Amino acid sequence: MQLFDEDSVDLLQLSDEDVQDELEYWQNAVFGFIVGANPPWQVLEKFLQRIWSKYTLDKISFLPNGVFLVRFQTQEMKQAVLGSGHFLFDNKPMIIRPWFPDVELAKEEVKSVPAWIRMHKLPLKFWGKSLLKISNLVGNYVKVDEATEKRTRLGFARVMVELKLGQNFPKSVKFLDEKQELVEIHIDYEWKPSVCTKCKLLGHERERSKKGKPQKNNVVRRNSVAREESLAAVTKVITPKSSFSNSTCIETSGT
Known part of the structure; x- marks a missing residue:
């Protein structure tokens, strides 16, 4: 000041x-x-x-x-x-x-963000406490969705993890099971944070920046406002009541 x-x-x-x-x-x-x-x-x-x-x-x-x-x-x-x-x-x-007096109303720099990942064909024996440990191989575990917590959709486990900007996003993770056998699980990301190395803005990669100005490609283009609204899905916080209940919900960090 x-x-x-x-x-x-x-x-x-x-x-x-x-x-x-x-x-x-x-x-x-x-x-x-x-x-x-x-x-x-x-x-x-x-x-x-x-x-x-x-x-x-x-x-x-x-x-x-x-x-x-x-x-x-x-x-x-x-x-x-x-x-x-x-x-x-x-x-x-x-x-x-x-909001508080004198706060700067601007997009702050973030160091990590929450994102959903999917683990396809995950054996049922790993849907308990093991899922927390497996998720931490990708990012810090936050929570699971309702279908995963209740085991009602067994095609894949859906987990929210905290991803650091600039980290590697493995396509699969490997670990040893209780029998010392190697297991590999494929990972799908519903969204991955990316930072342009040229303009330093979050949401797109370097090849999308032209003449030093970020493009609006980070916003998914829709044919109409109604279509975009329909895709703006709300994700509710699930507090698991089973073996997931000991986890903590990690706040998104910023500077």
Whole structure:
């Protein structure tokens, strides 16, 4: 912050009373952005209304840099949203932060992001505590989806892991089972974070940057707003009640 020199120039001095109304207006607000995407504001507005439909949203506002603000009716609603875990927009993480005076409303740098992976043809004996250890071979385990937790869809196990930007994304993982036999499991990624080595922005690779300017290829193009909205799937936090229940939900880190 720049220090004020009283002898340099006469400046307007605002008082606490001058800003109090706005501080009170936004005190129940959060702000956020979609990692690696800038969806149309009409689509994002409906998405936010849908995922937080049980709360009273007094105001949804958007900034040109892709950041949005959501003002809730009460402080309790705000805190409930901040503690509700991860949300994904079209498989891309949505970062949510509390609003406070003097906060910079900008897309912050992130070091790691949550993403879903699929383990196809995973033997049933590995669907318990073993799944946590196997997932950590790819990234830090966060949670499983409901179908995996309840064992109702056995074609693949779906796990959310925390992936570091710039890390390797193995196509398969290998480990020794309880009989000392080598096992290899194929890994599919529903979305992988990528950082352009040229423009340093998240969401696309170097070959998509032309003349030093990032292209908008990180946003999946749709034929219509309605089509994009239909693909903006909501991922709810699942707190497993079985052998997965000892895991912790890792917060997305930033600087």
